[in-house]
Amino acid sequence: MISAEAEDLLGELASEGVAPWLAWSSPEPPGPDVVRCGFAGVRMPPGASLSAVRAACTALSEAGGSVAVAAVVFDRAAGPDDWVAAARVLGGGVDRPNLLVSIPATKAGIGAIADCLAEGIGVDSTSVVSLGQYREVLDAQLTGLERALAKRADLGSLVASASCEVGPLDSEVNALLDGIAAGTGHDLRDTAGLATARLVYRLREQWLAGKRWQDLRAGRARAPLLLWTGTTPVHVPALVGGNTGHVMSAETAEAAARQGGLRGDTLLGRHEQAAETIGRLAELGVPVDAAAAAVHGRLNGHE
Incomplete structure (x- = not known):
């Protein structure tokens, strides 16, 4: 499926605590060769059939891998209850413990995270673009895990993840820089996504040092996972x-x-450098939060 060199890279990532996930585009499910190559997870395309998702989950189950696929709500005015209902349908239809139901980090989507986790449904919060969005997602994740713990659920098998859009944020900020700064050669091109990722990582580490997480950890909860999406080859080692x-x-x-x-590790302890990058962009008239809001709107179909 991939070359020996690429397999070696996946092995390097895993040794650093980074789970390589395969972005899968085919309507046919990936087979066991995905696991043999070193992928620990698969993101299935929107609209994938229940049978294809179930087969993918089975292929990754023995290796402890996960499969994420989007829940579908057609009404843009849908509320949290609609997303929970869609997650129940998808979870029940696939009926595999390593399924993650992907729900966008919109206001309604974030409102559904805690309810899904409390019911034992693994959730991947997609289209996280800003630090503020991730803070809301993380709070909802811990709330859901706390509710599941209160029900004496097995937290060791419950996964909560957040997918952070790195590449699209870089593209948005690059376009703004091209219009006001030194064009394609500006030294702040391709820095906004990495800086935001480092701040997001720092926020999660701070929360995992707090009492809420320590109580959950005592209940065998798994730490919320951060997934980097929309990335280019340059982003992988960064x-x-x-x-x-x-x-x-x-x-x-x-x-x-x-x-x-x-x-090696390129995220831990890099938050001050990241904050400086965000500050420099703001000084040039490129507020990263506004750029993130624009990306988030496009990703969720409401520019």
């Missing part, structure tokens, strides 16, 4: 930190492998 994951195509894995190996 986003390496414990309990994270890269969602990438086989082509991205191949291109990243051709660039060379990893550089």
Whole structure:
């Protein structure tokens, strides 16, 4: 499925605590070769059939991997209850413990996270673009896990993840820089996504040091996972930190492998540098929060 060099890269990522996920585009389910290559998770395409998702979950189950697929709500005015209902239908139809139901980090989607987790439904919160959005997602994740713990649920098998859109944020900020700064050669191009990712990582580490998480950890809860999505080959070695994951195509894995190996952890303790980058962008008239809001709107169909 992929070259030996790309398999080596996936192995390097795993040794650094980074789960390589395969961005899958085919309506046919990926087979056991995905696990043999080193992928620990699969993101299925929107509209994938229940049988395809079930087969993917089965393929990854023995290796402890997860499969994420989107819940579907057609009404843009849908509320949290609608997303919970859609997650129940999808979860019940697939009926595999390693399924993650993908729900967008909109106001209604975030409102559904806690209810889903409290019912034992694993959730991947998608289209997280800003630090503020991730703060709301993380709070909802911990709330859901706390409610599940109160019900004496097995938290060791319950996964909560957040998919952070790195590449699209870079593209949005790059376009703004091209209009006001030094064009394509500006030194702040391709920095906004990494800076935001580092701040998101820092926020999660702070929360995991708090009492809420310590109580959940005592109940065998698994730490919320951060997944980097929309990335390019350049992002792969730049986003390496414990309990994270890269969602990438086989082509991205191949291109990243051709660039060379990893550089160790590139997230822990980098928050001050990240904040400085965000500040420099703001000084140039490029507020990253506004750019993130624009990306988030496009991702969720309401510009």
